[in-house]
Amino acid sequence: MSDLVVECRRVTRVYGDDGVAVRALQGVDFRVAKGEWAALAGPSGSGKSTLLHLVGGLDRPTDGTVVVDGEQLNDLSESQLSDLRLRKVGFVFQAYNLVPVLSAVENVEFIMQLQGVEPAQRRERALSVLDQLGLSDIGERRPGELSGGQQQRVAVARAIVTEPVLLLADEPSANLDSATTLELLALLRAINEERGVTIVTATHDPIVMGHASRRVLLRDGRIESDEVMSSPAWHA
Amino acid sequence: MTASANATRGLFAVVAWRNLWRNPRRTWLTAGGIAFATALVVFSTSIQVGSYDGMIDTATRLVSSHIQVQHPEFHDDPRMRYTVADGVALTERVSRLPGVAGAAPRAEAFALLSTEERSFGGLVLGVDPERERQVSDLPKTLSRGEYLPGPDDAFIGAALARNLDISLGDELLVLGTGKEGSVGALALRVGGIFETGHEDTDRSLILVPLTTLQEGFDLGDEVHRILVAADSISAIDDVARSIELTLDEGYRTLKWNELMPEIEQGIQIDWVSAQLMYWLLLILVAFAIVNTFMMTVFERTREFGMLLAIGMRPASIMGMLQVEAVAMWAIGASIGLAIALSVIGWLSQTGIAFGEIAEGMDEISANYFIPERMYPGFSLESIAMSPAVLGLATLGAAFGTSLRLRRIRPVDALRTED
Ligand SMILES: Nc1ncnc2c1ncn2[C@@H]1O[C@H](COP(=O)(O)OP(=O)(O)OP(=O)(O)O)[C@@H](O)[C@H]1O
Numbered sequence: 001m002s003d004l005v006v007e008c009r010r011v012t013r014v015y016g017d018d019g020v021a022v023r024a025l026q027g028v029d030f031r032v033a034k035g036e037w038a039a040l041a042g043p044s045g046s047g048k049s050t051l052l053h054l055v056g057g058l059d060r061p062t063d064g065t066v067v068v069d070g071e072q073l074n075d076l077s078e079s080q081l082s083d084l085r086l087r088k089v090g091f092v093f094q095a096y097n098l099v100p101v102l103s104a105v106e107n108v109e110f111i112m113q114l115q116g117v118e119p120a121q122r123r124e125r126a127l128s129v130l131d132q133l134g135l136s137d138i139g140e141r142r143p144g145e146l147s148g149g150q151q152q153r154v155a156v157a158r159a160i161v162t163e164p165v166l167l168l169a170d171e172p173s174a175n176l177d178s179a180t181t182l183e184l185l186a187l188l189r190a191i192n193e194e195r196g197v198t199i200v201t202a203t204h205d206p207i208v209m210g211h212a213s214r215r216v217l218l219r220d221g222r223i224e225s226d227e228v229m230s231s232p233a234w235h236a
Numbered sequence: 237m238t239a240s241a242n243a244t245r246g247l248f249a250v251v252a253w254r255n256l257w258r259n260p261r262r263t264w265l266t267a268g269g270i271a272f273a274t275a276l277v278v279f280s281t282s283i284q285v286g287s288y289d290g291m292i293d294t295a296t297r298l299v300s301s302h303i304q305v306q307h308p309e310f311h312d313d314p315r316m317r318y319t320v321a322d323g324v325a326l327t328e329r330v331s332r333l334p335g336v337a338g339a340a341p342r343a344e345a346f347a348l349l350s351t352e353e354r355s356f357g358g359l360v361l362g363v364d365p366e367r368e369r370q371v372s373d374l375p376k377t378l379s380r381g382e383y384l385p386g387p388d389d390a391f392i393g394a395a396l397a398r399n400l401d402i403s404l405g406d407e408l409l410v411l412g413t414g415k416e417g418s419v420g421a422l423a424l425r426v427g428g429i430f431e432t433g434h435e436d437t438d439r440s441l442i443l444v445p446l447t448t449l450q451e452g453f454d455l456g457d458e459v460h461r462i463l464v465a466a467d468s469i470s471a472i473d474d475v476a477r478s479i480e481l482t483l484d485e486g487y488r489t490l491k492w493n494e495l496m497p498e499i500e501q502g503i504q505i506d507w508v509s510a511q512l513m514y515w516l517l518l519i520l521v522a523f524a525i526v527n528t529f530m531m532t533v534f535e536r537t538r539e540f541g542m543l544l545a546i547g548m549r550p551a552s553i554m555g556m557l558q559v560e561a562v563a564m565w566a567i568g569a570s571i572g573l574a575i576a577l578s579v580i581g582w583l584s585q586t587g588i589a590f591g592e593i594a595e596g597m598d599e600i601s602a603n604y605f606i607p608e609r610m611y612p613g614f615s616l617e618s619i620a621m622s623p624a625v626l627g628l629a630t631l632g633a634a635f636g637t638s639l640r641l642r643r644i645r646p647v648d649a650l651r652t653e654d
């Protein structure tokens with residue numbers, strides 16, 4: 001596969017440099033092709049978040065190399081990494097995704113403003129993304145006035161409005177009930193299938209794993225298994 | 237590019253402004269501190285400046301006036317022979333200069349003032365009775381009799397009259413040394429008694445007509461001082477300069493602060509000690525501002541971590557906090573200025589009467605040259621100082637605390653559980 005969006009080679013991440021060093025990742029090789037949805041699974045502490053952060057340019061490996069969309073992250077300065085996150089990666093975290101004092105539309109606009117999009121255009125694009133995700137009704141509400149599921153969906157809107165090459169989601173369903181989780185997953189599925197956005201999620205949740213096109217199981221900082229799902233659960 | 241840069245700043249301003257009202261109580265407390273300090277400092281400096289002007293005015297009007305022209309040696313060594321020739325003509329010339337409200341000649345002599353029973357030392361001023369009114373308030377302090385009705389009449393201080401045990405119409409003998417070393421002598425009659433309230437003046441001063449003193453003390457047409465009153469305190473420097481330019485060498489022009497250095501020193505001491513108080517207050521408020529921003533940054537660590545994670549630059553977040561700081565300062569400073577300026581505006585109509593504030597204030601004011609009714613004084617410096625200092629403190633506080641942003645690692649901030 002030549003269309004690699006993510007390519008990690010022999011990536012090691014050690015936390016703490018004194019006697020109590022934690023080896024969160026130990027020589028992991030991990031590739032994600034364009035259009036894939038890879039779910040990182042594994043027990044707590046197995047290194048899912050750590051790997052996701054390295055892939056998103058939020059953290060640097062102790063050893064090994066990370067390449068995102070052809071860019072070798074080890075070579076980038078802090079501000080270049082910041083720019084890469086702004087332009088190429090969309091993030092959905094477990095919580096606290098949104099600026100509390102901005103409405104849903106304004107939160108979606110905010111990231112485009114960071115990118116320097118013209119005011120008229122960014123409002124239009126924000127409204128259109130919210131519309132496509134069925135969030136038009138709640139556009140004027142602030143995060144405090146939204147349910148957890150609604151907040152996560154606004155975060156997804158914020159993450160995809162800039163048309164990133166890669167969407168990263170760390171435990172996106174951790175605070176949601178199963179019905180809301182299914183709605184969110186349907187949304188991610190549509191984004192993945194219809195827009196061809198590459199997705200990597202880290203999760204404990206079997207329902208999330210079921211929706212991905214590939215499941216990567218981590219244990220003690222190593223990849224234990226890596227399987228492409230023949231018939232994802234959402235088809236059922 | 238500029239348009240989008242502006243737009244970005246526009247949104248930062250929205251976030252900054254709404255964050256101010258996320259915790260209105262804290263914002264009002266901090267802005268209130270800024271308002272309080274601004275109002276207090278602006279108001280009290282303007283009262284101070286006003287009281288200094290009033291003090292200078294009262295002090296100069298009593299005896300010495302704003303400016304004097306003298307023989308070059310006279311001020312440091314006040315001898316009889318250090319005179320200015322043709323004083324009357326010179327007074328005429330000076331009185332026509334722009335900015336001059338009035339000018340008057342004076343000759344003076346230290347002398348023994350005697351009645352049949354008693355003698356006291358005192359200072360005899362020879363004045364032009366009419367012109368004197370333009371440069372000093374002495375004629376106005378008449379308490380009994382008349383102010384210099386004839387050539388042999390003396391106008392003497394109330395305490396001196398008591399000490400000499402004389403009254404209106406009584407005889408008074410003045411004995412001193414004339415200009416050429418001869419005996420100077422005047423035989424006078426008490427025509428009027430004045431009471432300024434200023435003890436030294438009331439105890440030791442007598443006024444006689446200028447020509448009387450010139451004749452009795454061999455002075456011819458010479459005088460010792462030409463007193464000049466300017467149109468206002470602020471015009472003094474300009475008037476003094478134009479007098480210096482008009483006169484040839486051989487004269488010395490002195491301003492009130494050289495004539496009465498103790499008044500200027502008093503003002504300086506008062507100013508400096510008040511400045512210390514103000515700075516202390518401003519520093520306290522600055523600490524409160526720092527504290528507010530520390531709390532802000534601490535509470536919003538997760539939000540800032542998220543913003544850093546999605547690719548916002550630390551400098552942009554700092555900029556957002558600066559906007560917040562400026563807005564808070566603007567609210568506080570404008571409220572403070574509005575309060576101070578309206579109180580000052582009101583007081584500059586009505587004035588503050590010290591006599592009405594406390595019993596016995598009259599006497600104290602007379603001795604310390606505090607005017608009866610005082611008006612606040614304006615100076616751009618005194619109005620701008622505290623808002624400017626607090627503005628810098630606010631920006632500094634926001635900047636200093638936002639430096640902590642650089643230590644926020646987005647990954648850690650996002651991991652924080654609550
Ligand atoms: N900042 C850190 N300092 C020290 N150790 C850390 C840090 N972050 C993670 N670790 C350790 O690294 C290991 C992997 O952590 P990581 O968060 O990647 O696990 P995870 O698979 O995401 O777990 P979970 O399912 O609980 O989210 C764990 O042992 C964790 O304690």
Ligand SMILES: [Mg+2]
Nearest residue numbers: 048049050202
């Ligand atoms: Mg995790």
